[in-house]
Amino acid sequence: MGRIFNRVLDRIEEWLVASFMAAATLIIFAAVLHRQSSAIPWLWDYTGALNFSWAQELCIYLFIWMAKFGAAYGVRTGIHIGVDVAVNAAGPRLKRVLVVLALSLGAFFTAVIAIMGARWVWFIHGTGQVSPDLEWPMWVVYLCIPLGSALMCYRFLQVMARFVKSGVLPAQAHGAAAEEGA
């Protein structure tokens, strides 16, 4: 049961971040094409009626959602790097303690943010704010903070549980981070 839950969660997470990324790219590309088409009179006859003023806002929202859930995915892939000078210098016992400490700090921080974010969403819900261009209810847009952060907290706990049990961390990360990082 737990295993199935985790597998479904993994797939949803991956699917979400990948499709947000693709959607944002296509939307901004379309918006640029649309704006440039105004220079071509016969084309503008057709495209002029379209309105892309919402594109930037949607792109920003998509990427923020991508970032919040992607950060949780990143815990799973071990891409969030820290300063490992002290950790590498430590003996095996101390190293174990430091790794668990670092992971619990991660879990604690993301849990606090999830709770604070939920409070914030609740508050915004009360104000009835809508976004400037799309006129979407802002509390839905802000939902990514508690949801993403809670998922990230879950990932930290998962990684910690695995580390305590087997001493293995997710593929540590310099190779992966280096793919396109920094």
Added chain:
Amino acid sequence: MNVALILFILLLLLLTGTPISIALGMTVLTFLALFSSFALGTVDIVSQRLFTGLESFAIMAVPFFVLSGTLLTEGGIAARIIRFALALVGWMRGGLAMAAILACAFFATISGSSPATVVAIGSIMLPAMVKHGYPKRFAVGVIATSGSLGILIPPSIVMIIYAVSTSESAGKLFMAGVVPGILLAGVLMLVTYVTARAKNFPTMPRASAREVWVSFKEAFWGLMLVVIVMGGIYGGIFTPTEAAAVAAVYSFIAAVCIYRGLKVRDMPKVLLSAANTSAMLLYIITNAILFSFLLTSEQIPQVLSQWVVDQQLSPWMFLLAVNVALLVAGQFMEPSSIILILAPLLLPIAKSLGIDPIHLGVIMTVNMEIGMIHPPVGLNLFVASHIARMGMTEVSIACLPWVFVLLAYLALVTYVPVISLWLPGLLYS
């Protein structure tokens, strides 16, 4: 007093090996818990900042450029660029090494990342150099060092992050990176050429004019990317972020339809890997924005800036101090975090001393390049040691002579601002 406390908390957290992003956020939370006794107003500001901090279209150039770089890297552009570089300079003394540097410079126009450049060019050129009798150390040093061109030659992720954290124009910064980037590639090639003559490294047969042309045609579509990006930004056709989105779509077409290194069904994998990296960067950015919000509300940049002015430091002394501080920071953290933490602190001081913000951006970028080939956390070192199957220590030693070359170059860029400012001055006057 507060400065010391904030930095102390941050340092303590960093030493546990906590991800830098989490450490930054935790510092803010700890400080608020200690001093504002979690007044509800401040807490709400924190949760709001976590969203609104990212709510900027300029920042979104980061994920777009990461995606476009991933697409072309996986799409098989590297081999074409290398073939073209070989045709151009392979016949000179030390030709393979020269071509490796040139290929890194070309690749830097596609990717905004240094380690990615090392992987793409190094995994082909390193074995080739070793096979042709270059000392392995020399080969590794060349690759790791010239890979660092990735963040200096536009488009550059590090420069976008500097632009975002200081509200400068990313377009101007890109323009400012062009001349220093070409110059550095030239310097590296010159040093290689001199070494090659002294040690009598092999040459390659001269490529026929036809080979030059054919290889150029092959590499052309990849090299066009930088023309589209820079031309589009400069021509006012699109903003840097839109340029990055267009670059991503262009890279998709080039990788799938022209170079055929990727298939449409590979897309989920590529998107996921690009999303992974960009989410990591955006997460650091969010927390760094939170952190600099704390610094600003404690008026720390102003205090620091006032202090420096009171010391009557001359600009050159300040720049020297900046270089030293950045080189030290570069030993422990990767570039994006350093820029995000330090740029907002350094910029007000630089401004009060009459140093151009764009020039400071280039100085910081070159500093970051040195950090990349400098132990213990030089990302290029890790990647190079992985490709070369050499230990970190040996790779570090291999890069040491190059660190001095880059330091000399850093001095040049720091004290001759016109190298960076000439092109943007010309275009944006």
